[in-house]
Amino acid sequence: MSKEQRLGEIIAEHHGREGPLMPILHDVQAEFGCVDAESEAIIAKGLNLSRADVHGVVSFYHDFHTAADQRPEVQICRAEACKARGVEALMTDAEAAAGERVKLSTVYCLGLCSVGPNARIGDDLHARLDSTRLTKLIESA
Ligand code: FES
Known part of the structure; x- marks a missing residue:
């Protein structure tokens, strides 16, 4: 399964609930170790938001990283x-x-x-x- 397909599944799991963005971001962070630019764009499209809207949330919360931590x-x-x-x-x-x-x-x-x-x-x-x-x-x- 490609990353885009998996992101689509995560979005679908939360789509329709109230306030889907935060749970989607948490799931993406847990699965991929970060919410990178590619993920932001796919999430934005899936939720009919602007990329800036998604990035604003990602950059506001310290829990979210835009690149995976490669350290042991x-x-x-x-x-x-x-x-x-x-x-x-x-x-x-x-x-x-x-x-x-x-x-x-x-x-x-x-x-x-x-x-x-x-x-x-x-x-x-x-x-x-x-x-x-x-x-x-x-x-x-
Ligand atoms: S408290 Fe259970 S392993 Fe540490």
């Missing part, structure tokens, strides 16, 4: 069980290790609550993290 991503669980097991004390070192090269994302529960603090890179889950292990993980991402 490390997701760190900061939900209650991982907090209770000390994840917050690891964050300063994690942020220092990540710098601008690695994108750190916060997630809320990776399903391994009893063995936290936990993180995920791609499909790989990493449990029982301490500062040293998390720093190495980020540096190797």
Whole structure:
């Protein structure tokens, strides 16, 4: 399926509801990692809006990106069980290790609550993290 076809499906899923633009933009961002110029044009056409209307919304909200973030991503669980097991004390070192090269994302529960603090890179889950292990993980991402 082409990107244009998938965008058409996303638009159709929300078309007809009140205020379809925001849910469409969220779905496009989730699926493609950004709402680029091509997507803006297709969404605008699908909703009978101007491209400027769509771009205005995309550029207003910090949640939306006009280009995909190419950096490696490390997701760190900061939900209650991982907090209770000390994840917050690891964050300063994690942020220092990540710098601008690695994108750190916060997630809320990776399903391994009893063995936290936990993180995920791609499909790989990493449990029982301490500062040293998390720093190495980020540096190797
Ligand atoms: S709270 Fe962190 S894995 Fe569930």
